[in-house]
Amino acid sequence: MDYTVIIGLEVHVQLQTRTKLFCGCSTRFNPDHPNTQTCPVCLGLPGALPVLNREAFHLGMKTGLAINCEIPSFTKWDRKQYYYPDLPKAYQISQYDLPMSQNGWLEIEIDPETRETKKVGIIRAHLEEDAGKNSHDESGRGHDSKVDLNRCGTPLVEIVSEPDLRSAQEARKYLEELKLLLTYIDVSDCNMQEGSLRCDANVNLHIHQENGETIPTPIVEIKNLNSFRGVEQAIEFEVKRQWEAWQETKLSLHDVPKETRGWDADRGITLEQRGKEEAADYRYFPDPDLAPVTVTDAEREKVSSELCERPALRRNRLESEYELSAYDAAVIIDQGLAFADYFEQVAKGCQNGKQAANWVTQDVLRELKEKGLEISSFTIKPEILAALLEKVERSEITTKSARTVFQELINSEESELNAASVQSIIEDKGLAMVSDTGALEAAVQAVVAKNEKAVADFQSGKQAAVGALIGQVMREVKGADPKVVRELLIEKMS
Amino acid sequence: MSTQLTQDEVLKVASLSRLKLSETEVTALGEQMGSVLKYIAMLDELDTTDIEPMAHAIEISNVFRDDQLQESLPREQALSNAPQTDGKYFLVPAIL
Numbered sequence: 001m002d003y004t005v006i007i008g009l010e011v012h013v014q015l016q017t018r019t020k021l022f023c024g025c026s027t028r029f030n031p032d033h034p035n036t037q038t039c040p041v042c043l044g045l046p047g048a049l050p051v052l053n054r055e056a057f058h059l060g061m062k063t064g065l066a067i068n069c070e071i072p073s074f075t076k077w078d079r080k081q082y083y084y085p086d087l088p089k090a091y092q093i094s095q096y097d098l099p100m101s102q103n104g105w106l107e108i109e110i111d112p113e114t115r116e117t118k119k120v121g122i123i124r125a126h127l128e129e130d131a132g133k134n135s136h137d138e139s140g141r142g143h144d145s146k147v148d149l150n151r152c153g154t155p156l157v158e159i160v161s162e163p164d165l166r167s168a169q170e171a172r173k174y175l176e177e178l179k180l181l182l183t184y185i186d187v188s189d190c191n192m193q194e195g196s197l198r199c200d201a202n203v204n205l206h207i208h209q210e211n212g213e214t215i216p217t218p219i220v221e222i223k224n225l226n227s228f229r230g231v232e233q234a235i236e237f238e239v240k241r242q243w244e245a246w247q248e249t250k251l252s253l254h255d256v257p258k259e260t261r262g263w264d265a266d267r268g269i270t271l272e273q274r275g276k277e278e279a280a281d282y283r284y285f286p287d288p289d290l291a292p293v294t295v296t297d298a299e300r301e302k303v304s305s306e307l308c309e310r311p312a313l314r315r316n317r318l319e320s321e322y323e324l325s326a327y328d329a330a331v332i333i334d335q336g337l338a339f340a341d342y343f344e345q346v347a348k349g350c351q352n353g354k355q356a357a358n359w360v361t362q363d364v365l366r367e368l369k370e371k372g373l374e375i376s377s378f379t380i381k382p383e384i385l386a387a388l389l390e391k392v393e394r395s396e397i398t399t400k401s402a403r404t405v406f407q408e409l410i411n412s413e414e415s416e417l418n419a420a421s422v423q424s425i426i427e428d429k430g431l432a433m434v435s436d437t438g439a440l441e442a443a444v445q446a447v448v449a450k451n452e453k454a455v456a457d458f459q460s461g462k463q464a465a466v467g468a469l470i471g472q473v474m475r476e477v478k479g480a481d482p483k484v485v486r487e488l489l490i491e492k493m494s
Numbered sequence: 495m496s497t498q499l500t501q502d503e504v505l506k507v508a509s510l511s512r513l514k515l516s517e518t519e520v521t522a523l524g525e526q527m528g529s530v531l532k533y534i535a536m537l538d539e540l541d542t543t544d545i546e547p548m549a550h551a552i553e554i555s556n557v558f559r560d561d562q563l564q565e566s567l568p569r570e571q572a573l574s575n576a577p578q579t580d581g582k583y584f585l586v587p588a589i590l
Binding site: 019038142148 | 510511512549550551554555556557558559560561562563564565566567568569572573575578580582583584585586587588589
């Protein structure tokens with residue numbers, strides 16, 4: 001007997017607006033100053049009137065279009081009612097039967113070896129407001145819980161996938177691709193520490209019986225997943241737990257209602273939470289305070305035209321246009337939009353994509369990591385790196401010399417750096433490859449004359465003797481091409 | 495529709511509303527809510543076959559505001575209606 005793992009993800013992403021979804025309070029992450037970013041609207045005071053933030057709707061449309069959703073021409077707002085201390089109105093303004101986007105998909109690579117991809121269906125992506133933040137007494141003495149309503153009313157887009165994911169690894173991959181996409185199209189910073197991207201996972205198993213029948217186990221919604229690793233571990237744990245529970249109880253999805261479990265990252269287990277109220281108990285109804293929104297074809301096209309090239313497409317383009325390995329292309333794309341732009345400027349500037357990729361994924365990336373920098377604040381601008389690599393490309397300096405120049409550039413003040421910096425460092429350090437064969441031949445002649453023993457060794461067949469002589473010539477003539485030096489030496493000694 | 499809600503129906507609504515009702519209240523509210531529903535049920539007599547469902551009571555759409563910051567309430571004022579506060583947070587009986 002075996003089973004298939006069935007996973008669907010609900011992802012909440014905070015949209016990067018300045019103000020909340022229905023009022024002008026700041027959305028800034030500000031846990032040190034609780035309850036300083038509220039007003040009658042987000043506090044749910046009587047008589048307050050919510051008004052939709054145009055930019056939030058715009059970012060919602062961008063998100064929907066980026067995940068290949070239809071944007072219906074009519075959408076509306078509904079009240080989802082439940083009692084919880086972080087929700088002062090006792091209802092959340094959300095979208096129920098007419099979401100602002102639906103029926104999309106996101107493609108993920110599920111096997112890096114074969115490059116096999118999979119389209120994960122997206123049921124819907126709708127806008128809703130966030131709740132506040134509760135903090136609990138950790139001492140176990142049952143002191144009061146504290147409520148901070150700064151986050152209350154912050155715009156979220158909830159993205160609900162089809163149950164198309166078949167393993168914890170696929171779920172993680174989907175999340176990584178989604179996060180990358182949303183940061184590329186600039187709708188969210190997707191900062192998981194600050195809660196800008198949160199995930200719930202619906203997990204169950206399809207048990208394949210020997211008689212060919214398939215029995216679904218009860219669906220469990222895992223909450224409190226706030227890291228990619230957490231998502232992966234929680235699903236793995238849950239699969240194992242459900243398989244064991246099935247063997248023991250033989251309970252199917254039809255025998256028990258959907259269960260909500262919380263992920264305890266410290267203990268590495270999921271724990272049963274309060275029974276979830278049935279969908280009907282939310283008593284959704286259209287919010288009479290908010291007008292519906294209509295969207296025209298022209299508006300859809302306008303937002304569509306604002307979308308940048310999606311990371312998946314750009315990854316493929318980098319591979320073909322610059323002849324990069326899949327690995328290099330993925331490393332570059334994963335660093336974010338600004339980094340990918342940086343790479344392309346360098347590659348175009350120096351006319352060698354492969355070389356540009358080597359430098360940005362190794363030298364540049366190492367430097368950024370060591371100093372904890374973003375590419376936007378990196379002092380070696382792409383045109384400067386391109387100028388340097390162009391010198392290598394034209395055999396004006398060696399790769400080794402280029403690394404010396406790179407270090408010099410890093411140690412320079414940003415204000416002093418410009419396109420001419422590369423050339424002046426090369427000159428100051430005497431790194432230019434010597435094309436003056438006269439000077440080089442003289443140096444070779446002198447070294448050969450000074451080293452009778454090495455010459456004799458070479459002539460008796462010890463090829464290794466050349467190495468020491470190359471070093472001596474290079475010390476004399478900085479920037480000489482070692483290959484040329486070697487040839488000249490062998491010629492002289494033969 | 496019956497004129498009275500069953501005891502279970504009343505208790506379910508009460509629990510969703512976090513209300514604790516006495517037995518007499520359950521009976522009385524069952525009758526009162528039943529009569530409200532009966533009154534509303536008059537609308538069932540209307541023929542709505544060719545009528546589009548309404549999403550909003552008035553024909554209005556696309557009411558937006560710009561994404562511009564407005565001043566929030568000072569914290570003291572935000573907390574002024576709180577039954578319990580420590581001056582920074584709303585305090586509620588321990589959740590969990």
